Amino acid sequence: MSVAGLRTAARETVSGLPREFWWLWLSTLVNRLGAFVATFMALYLTLDRGYSASYAGLVAALHGLGGVISSLCAGVMTDRLGRRPTMLIAQLSTAVSVAVLGFMVHPFAIAGVAFLVGMASNASRPAVQAMMADIVPPKDRVRAFSLNYWAINLGFAVSSAAAGFIAEYSYLAGFIGEALMTLVCAVLVFVKVPESRPAQAPVKTVDGKRAKDEVRLTTVLRDGRFMGVVGLSFLVSLIFQQGYVGLPVAMGADGLSSSDFGTAIAVNGVLIVALQIPVTRFIQHRDPRRLLIISSLLAGYGFGLTAFAGSVAVYALTVCVWTLAEIVNAPTQTGLVVQLSPAQGRGRYQGVYTMSWSVAALVAPLMSGFVIDHYGAAWLWGACAVIGTVAALGYWLLMRNLPREETPGEENVPEPAPVPAQARPDQAEPDPAAAVAAAVVVERAV
Structure with a gap:
């Protein structure tokens, strides 16, 4: 294929997607560029802290267990609180917990905080994927998910190489660096990504009682x-x-x-x-x-x-x-x-x-x-x-x-009637409640 053909192919691959998708994509890339804990946790515990391989495996298992639990909890939060608040909570929580983990020295403290990091770092995934499904038309979703997956791997490839040099200088610098990059993701989401959750389904009457169609x-x-x-x-x-x-x-x-x-x-x-x-x-x-x-x-x-x-x-x-x-x-x-x-x-x-x-x-x-x-x-x-x-x-x-x-x-789910800032993600206004939540709680992204 010629250079012109390659340019045309690349343009067609990335064209036509909503602006909000690209801000979400950028937050994913920035987040993965800051990845450190998942890559170097075992080396950090065995080489820098002097713990055994068995203990490092236990910490990795607790980190994974946190991800299992948060997957379900974050899914419920995504539907109830909204995509944007859930991402903000997850991103801020990750930034704080990763920074704290870098200062932990007692084995029980390290294991406990690693569990919290696993919960926080996985909590944004359901929200990110749900928001992409909200804002991207069905015909473009596979393309959007592919581009997001590409960003994850591109960021991870770059961060793995960079983190190796950082680890030689200071493992603590790696933890702080990941926390700062995650904070950047939180800011991107808060400033540039509007809420996309569909409005609630109409209230129905069932046996004389009011009830909502809720999944x-x-x-x-x-x-x-x-x-x-x-x-x-x-x-x-x-x-x-x-x-x-x-x-x-x-x-x-x-x-x-x-x-x-x-x-x-x-x-x-x-x-x-x-x-x-x-x-x-x-x-x-x-x-x-x-x-x-x-x-x-x-x-x-x-x-x-x-x-x-x-x-x-x-x-x-x-x-x-x-x-x-x-x-x-x-x-x-x-x-x-x-x-x-x-x-x-x-x-x-x-x-x-x-x-x-x-x-x-x-x-x-x-x-x-x-x-x-x-x-x-x-x-x-x-x-x-x-x-x-x-x-x-x-x-x-x-x-x-x-x-x-x-x-x-x-x-089979009736799309709600047009509601301001809900039915049209591209015209949505930032959610004030999400802004309040972002100021009070802690979170992270993919």
């Missing part, structure tokens, strides 16, 4: 098709997590060094940054059912091929395969969640969906450790291939009757 958490849990998607999301994310828990162990067992693992896993970030936008153009108008089936198989068999790897080059090749699956799966699955979610319950639905990834992050280390210790790494990669096949079959069964062009989650 509750129990409504989400009783949604069979959606919970099936959540279960399949858990299986797929369980596979992807092995790139960070099972892969380094297997490469070490093959006599490869940590730098060799760094070289192989760097391929993941490079490919996502390089291919996310062009792949988005290819998939954005294609059948999500086929994309999810294909990406599940690519993920499973990409890791399955690792059983035959013995050199850095072959390991890097397998990373290429499952990274392509990740590029396709992440935005497509997020778009499917929106499609299955009623407009007034998007926060709760996104919260439950986010929880599937948090739970996988807890289970994956236990799974890889048990299988490798008792059966060997080859069995772990074989299990990944089987799980990917099961996930692909599950998507085929669940999505057989899913309409192609409709958004089932919204078609």
